[in-house]
Amino acid sequence: MDNANNYDIIVIGSGPGGQQAAVEGTKSGKRVALIERARNVGGECVFHGTIPSKTLREAALNLTNLRSVSNIFQYELRSDVEIHSLMGRLDEVLALQKTSIEEEMRRNDVNLIHGKASLVDQNQVRVQHIDGSSSILSAKNIVIATGSRPRRPPEIPVDHEHILDSDSILSLIYLPQSLTVLGGGVISSEYASIFALLGVKVTMIDRAPRPLMFMDPELVNSYLEHFKQNGGEHYGSAEITSVTWDGVSQVVTKLASGDVISSDKLLVALGRLANVEGLGLETVGIEQTKRGHIVVDDQYQTNIPNIYAVGDVVGRPSLAASAMEQGRRAVCHALGMGDTGVDFSYLPIGIYAIPEMASVGLSEEEAREKFGDIYVGKANFADIARAQISGATTGLLKLVVAPDGQQLLGVHIVSQGAADLIHAGELALLNGNKVSIFQENVLNFPTMSQAYRVAALDVFHQVMNRTAEPVLT
Amino acid sequence: MSNTGLLIDDSPTSDNSETLDVFCAALANLIDRKELALPVLPEVPSKVLTMTTNPDMNIAELSNLIHQDQALASHVLRVSNSASYGGTRQIASLTQAITRLGGRLVGDIAFGISLQSDVFQIKGFEKMVRQLWRHAFAAGLFGKEIARLRRRNIEGQYLCGLLHTIGKPVILQACIGLQEELGRTLDKDTATILMNNFHNSVGSILTFSWGLPDLVSKTCLYYTNYEEAPTFKDETIATYLASQLALLIGDSLEKEQEVLRSDPAFHLLNLYPEDVQLLFDKLDSISEIIAAMAI
Numbered sequence: 071m072d073n074a075n076n077y078d079i080i081v082i083g084s085g086p087g088g089q090q091a092a093v094e095g096t097k098s099g100k101r102v103a104l105i106e107r108a109r110n111v112g113g114e115c116v117f118h119g120t121i122p123s124k125t126l127r128e129a130a131l132n133l134t135n136l137r138s139v140s141n142i143f144q145y146e147l148r149s150d151v152e153i154h155s156l157m158g159r160l161d162e163v164l165a166l167q168k169t170s171i172e173e174e175m176r177r178n179d180v181n182l183i184h185g186k187a188s189l190v191d192q193n194q195v196r197v198q199h200i201d202g203s204s205s206i207l208s209a210k211n212i213v214i215a216t217g218s219r220p221r222r223p224p225e226i227p228v229d230h231e232h233i234l235d236s237d238s239i240l241s242l243i244y245l246p247q248s249l250t251v252l253g254g255g256v257i258s259s260e261y262a263s264i265f266a267l268l269g270v271k272v273t274m275i276d277r278a279p280r281p282l283m284f285m286d287p288e289l290v291n292s293y294l295e296h297f298k299q300n301g302g303e304h305y306g307s308a309e310i311t312s313v314t315w316d317g318v319s320q321v322v323t324k325l326a327s328g329d330v331i332s333s334d335k336l337l338v339a340l341g342r343l344a345n346v347e348g349l350g351l352e353t354v355g356i357e358q359t360k361r362g363h364i365v366v367d368d369q370y371q372t373n374i375p376n377i378y379a380v381g382d383v384v385g386r387p388s389l390a391a392s393a394m395e396q397g398r399r400a401v402c403h404a405l406g407m408g409d410t411g412v413d414f415s416y417l418p419i420g421i422y423a424i425p426e427m428a429s430v431g432l433s434e435e436e437a438r439e440k441f442g443d444i445y446v447g448k449a450n451f452a453d454i455a456r457a458q459i460s461g462a463t464t465g466l467l468k469l470v471v472a473p474d475g476q477q478l479l480g481v482h483i484v485s486q487g488a489a490d491l492i493h494a495g496e497l498a499l500l501n502g503n504k505v506s507i508f509q510e511n512v513l514n515f516p517t518m519s520q521a522y523r524v525a526a527l528d529v530f531h532q533v534m535n536r537t538a539e540p541v542l543t
Numbered sequence: 544m545s546n547t548g549l550l551i552d553d554s555p556t557s558d559n560s561e562t563l564d565v566f567c568a569a570l571a572n573l574i575d576r577k578e579l580a581l582p583v584l585p586e587v588p589s590k591v592l593t594m595t596t597n598p599d600m601n602i603a604e605l606s607n608l609i610h611q612d613q614a615l616a617s618h619v620l621r622v623s624n625s626a627s628y629g630g631t632r633q634i635a636s637l638t639q640a641i642t643r644l645g646g647r648l649v650g651d652i653a654f655g656i657s658l659q660s661d662v663f664q665i666k667g668f669e670k671m672v673r674q675l676w677r678h679a680f681a682a683g684l685f686g687k688e689i690a691r692l693r694r695r696n697i698e699g700q701y702l703c704g705l706l707h708t709i710g711k712p713v714i715l716q717a718c719i720g721l722q723e724e725l726g727r728t729l730d731k732d733t734a735t736i737l738m739n740n741f742h743n744s745v746g747s748i749l750t751f752s753w754g755l756p757d758l759v760s761k762t763c764l765y766y767t768n769y770e771e772a773p774t775f776k777d778e779t780i781a782t783y784l785a786s787q788l789a790l791l792i793g794d795s796l797e798k799e800q801e802v803l804r805s806d807p808a809f810h811l812l813n814l815y816p817e818d819v820q821l822l823f824d825k826l827d828s829i830s831e832i833i834a835a836m837a838i
Contacts, residue, residue: 109813153755161774201805202816210649232698241696243756268547298695 077103079401080195080209082187082349085113087381088215092180094401103525104180105187105197112171113217119164120390121239121449122261125423129156130267131493134424137462151240156268183207189350192374196350211376214364215329215397216349218342218382222258226252226312226338227348230525232315233336236261245270246334250323253311254281256421258339259293263424266300273331275323279306286434289427292465298424303443305329313338344383359385370400376403392417416499420489425465428492431480431499437470444479445471447505447529454524455516462486467521469495469505476504483521492520505529562727566737568713569721574744579717581749592651606638609653625835651683651701665715671731672712677833679705681789682782684829688822689781693812702755703762703778704785708744710763711738717764719800769808780808787820792830 078100081092088104089111095102110117154160173183175182185197190206198204220235222228229239236257247270251262252365254276264280266272273283274297281304282290294304295433313336321336351358357365357373363385370378378400381393418430437444447469451457456509457465465485471480481495508526513519566643573579590608597764607710609616623640624769641649686704712736718729746763758775765772787803800823809819 108812109811152758154757161776198815200810200813200815230694231696234696235694237694238696241690241699243696243699243758 075205075207076284077101077181077207077209079103079211079213079404080187080207080214081106081215081397082112083113083215083217083345083381083383084171084175084182085116085215085217085381085393086390087397088113088213089397091213091378091380091392091401092175093217093396094182094398095180096161096178097407098405098407100405102180103183103209104175105185105195105207106184109177109184110168111182112167116167116199118237118240121167122157122160122237123401125157125160125163125421126153126240126268127211127260127424129158130264130424136265150492153240153245156245156386157240164182171256173524186348188348189354189356190421192354192376209380211401213397213400213404214349214377214379215373215393216345218344218388221341221343222336223340224336226340227313227315228338229315232321232334233313233348234340235338238338239335242335247271248273248333248335248443250321250331250333250336251339252276252313252323252336253339254278254283254306254340255339255341256423258337259421260336260421261339262302263293263297263300265511266297266302267424270334272297272302273305273333274302275305275310275325275331276309277307277309277537278416280304282427285419285421285427285429285483286468288434288466289429289467289482292484293423293425293427296464305311305331319514324357342382342388342421344385346383354481361385370396371403376404386425387417387419389417389419391420391452408478413507415494418489418492418496422489423511424490425484425486427484428488429480429482430492430496431478432470432539433480433482434468437472439473441479443473445473445475445529445532447471447527448530449520449521449524449528451521454518455520456518456520457485459516460486462518467491467523469508469522471505471529475529475536477504478503478505485518491521494519495507546692553638559730559733562730563733563736565725565727566694566721566729567740568720568734570717570737570741573717574741574748579713579745579748579751580720581713582716585672595659605641615821616738617677619649621834622652623649625831634679640680651705654705664737668715668719668731668734672715675708675711677792678786679708681829681833682785684832685785685788685822685825686781688762688825688829689785689812692814692818693777693781693823695777699756699758700778700781700785702754703766703782706746706755706759707752707763707766707782708742708746709749710744711743711796713718713749714738715742767812768812773814777812780811784808784812784822791826792833 078101079091079095081088081095081102084104084106092102094106099178104111135188136368162537185199185430187195189212190196191212194206195212196204197487198207220237220266222235227233229236234242239261249265249272250272251258251274253270254274259273259281262272262274277388280287280290280294282293297304310323311326314322320332320334323331323336344360344364346362346364347417348447351364355376356377358541359365364372364379366372366379366384368381370384372379380400381395383387410429416430418428420429432440434444434446451467452463457463461486465483465488467485468482469478470480471477471483480499481492481499483491485491489496505526508522509530515522561585609619682703683705688702690700700715713732718734724731732811743764743766747760750760750763758778761772761775762779765779766782766786769776769779769783775778788804791800791803804819804823
């Protein structure tokens with residue numbers, strides 16, 4: 071084989087996990103090829119999902135700001151507004167993303183290859199190029215980071231015109247008057263809240279009693295309250311019996327309860343499928359779960375020792391941030407650099423719904439189960455000066471603290487900027503800090519971070535009260 | 544291959560280059576001075592467009608609206624009875640047709656057909672206009688297929704395909720009007736060159752004046768030069784490809800198909816050879832729909 075096609079590491083897929091794996095490889099002095107089937111490095115989901123949806127979210131937040139000053143400006147969204155016009159900066163953001171990712175890969179000497187990859191054996195990968203030609207590459211190690219795509223349940227006829235998935239919803243021309251959202255996960259919760267804020271009548275339907283079951287219930291209640299204030303409706307514990315396009319103008323969703331919901335459009339967000347088709351996993355005997363995810367150990371190694379898998383293709387938590395760390399860890403292990411020692415038990419979760427939610431460490435329920443009589447300190451953003459100034463008074467911050475009143479176990483936030491705010495809590499957890507760190511040190515004023523101080527003081531008062539209580543014998 | 548949008552209808556040469564220059568100058572002048580007569584969006588397609596995007600639309604209302612135009616009604620029925628739509632049982636009423644095809648598709652068909660019959664009746668150029676519309680319809684249908692393949696919303700791509708050459712009949716009509724003033728007769732070759740030269744900007748101006756989405760006017764303007772599109776680049780490339788695929792409808796040669804298969808625009812949309820094949824597989828069914836429309 072031509073030496074040019076011999077690598078130390080081949081990474082398949084250029085999403086966050088793949089990029090990080092490739093860069094870690096070249097930084098360690100290895101020759102790395104990064105194969106991407108899509109046109110842009112970064113992966114389809116970044117360019118057609120993550121970035122456009124966050125851009126639309128910004129538009130919705132700007133509307134909120136405008137509405138908050140409606141006593142100064144007479145403001146109303148035009149009924150015929152085009153979705154594209156709401157995402158005015160999208161092209162610019164996409165171009166910047168593309169350039170910065172490509173530049174990072176170039177700077178790190180990652181060899182980018184555009185094509186579809188499939189495993190020939192455990193060291194060789196066939197690349198089918200877009201012009202139909204193909205080539206064979208070889209490497210000592212291979213990292214699979216091919217991501218995921220929206221799941222299309224066979225009983226729901228997604229046509230990308232009336233019944234949409236999370237890829238096609240953002241290419242709608244106009245805002246629909248009404249939208250049904252199937253599912254209660256991250257994607258459905260984000261889109262439901264964005265469209266509701268834009269004035270669309272949104273109905274969310276899910277089998278679970280509440281959306282985002284893995285998040286703190288108090289945070290989710292705050293989310294649902296906000297969603298309902300914006301005209302949204304939520305059907306929990308609902309079983310869908312059929313979804314049909316009426317052939318004229320409405321998508322009709324029938325529930326086992328007898329409820330019938332009609333809407334202009336319907337978004338199906340009932341999970342995602344691992345992108346494993348055509349990879350040739352069976353050729354080399356790579357194990358998969360029943361759901362199609364690749365089985366890996368805690369170093370992201372598959373059952374074939376020199377082949378690793380990271381990101382959505384291995385299943386939960388399916389977050390960009392964790393995929394990056396997985397990519398780095400996989401390559402470190404492959405290169406014999408051992409366990410990287412990163413503690414995944416403090417993995418932060420950020421959900422870009424409106425309002426934003428974030429979480430790290432143990433939930434209140436988990437902590438109670440594990441430690442018994444814990445403390446929960448709370449700060450309502452309605453009481454935080456910066457939130458009052460910004461008109462962002464919806465939400466709260468919770469500190470979960472061990473029964474000794476000192477050890478911090480978890481942090482949960484629902485508020486504007488929660489995904490950023492959570493990092494102070496994450497670092498405190500990683501450093502094993504006591505909760506008093508937030509009350510005994512100076513935090514800028516006025517800031518949203520003051521909520522940490524208020525919640526820590528709440529814990530302090532609870533500890534004082536509990537200690538002062540007479541012990542009943 | 545350059546992206547001129549002229550895979551098959553290569554620009555004819557005109558012996559009468561002086562006439563061409565005169566018409567070119569006159570047209571450019573009309574456009575620059577914003578004096579080009581733009582047709583208003585006629586009542587029926589305007590209502591169809593409004594109605595099919597209205598969630599409160601009902602079948603009876605749409606049926607009544609289409610009934611107002613007998614030619615339109617017969618076209619819709621003919622399409623709904625075509626094999627492409629699985630019509631084993633002949634249907635005779637518009638209400639049945641709407642139920643079979645869906646309000647949106649009937650709306651799409653009615654919109655295009657009524658535009659053709661109401662806006663552009665150009666004496667002496669009937670065959671040419673008919674060809675333009677056949678091509679536009681086919682481009683609309685291919686646009687849908689490209690969007691479906693790419694998991695993008697198909698509504699907008701249909702409109703882009705249907706209207707990407709809407710500037711051509713407007714130019715033809717304007718040139719007919721200019722004949723007397725210029726003291727020259729317009730021949731078909733000259734007309735074709737003029738349409739090819741000016742239709743992008745005129746189509747963009749017209750669709751903008753009709754209040755159609757920005758997407759449509761931008762793709763009209765840039766589809767023959769998609770590299771320059773400042774926004775909607777993917778949709779513009781898709782419109783170009785839909786237009787090229789539509790040119791294959793009818794009696795295209797294998798050689799022409801092969802040339803198109805290697806068009807770099809497919810690569811820009813990240814369509815691999817197997818994806819491209821799926822689009823070529825649609826040639827027969829789209830040909831059938833176009834034939835059923837008999838426009």
